[in-house]
Amino acid sequence: MKSKVILTALLSVSLMACAQETPKVKHKKAKTAVKSDAKPVKFANATDPICNMPTEADMKDTAVYKNKTYGFCSAYCRDEFKKNPEKYVQK
Numbered sequence: 001m002k003s004k005v006i007l008t009a010l011l012s013v014s015l016m017a018c019a020q021e022t023p024k025v026k027h028k029k030a031k032t033a034v035k036s037d038a039k040p041v042k043f044a045n046a047t048d049p050i051c052n053m054p055t056e057a058d059m060k061d062t063a064v065y066k067n068k069t070y071g072f073c074s075a076y077c078r079d080e081f082k083k084n085p086e087k088y089v090q091k
């Protein structure tokens with residue numbers, strides 16, 4: 001029964017092909033899980049000069065002073081900075 005051997009061989013090949021599909025799906029899932037590649041903003045200040053809190057890249061309250069972007073924890077700190085930036089920018 002040669003045909004039965006061929007059939008078995010074909011069946012096992014298709015099963016293997018099926019098994020090989022699984023990693024592809026996993027890979028696709030992993031890719032979707034990757035965060036958006038938006039570049040984090042680099043602030044000129046490592047810490048909020050008003051409250052001394054470390055600045056983070058996703059801070060929304062920012063002020064530009066002398067072509068440098070400064071990040072603040074809140075609108076309050078940003079406004080305080082804007083009132084007197086010279087006081088807070090040290091060089």
Ligand SMILES: [Zn+2]
Binds near residue numbers: 050051052074
């Ligand atoms: Zn602050």
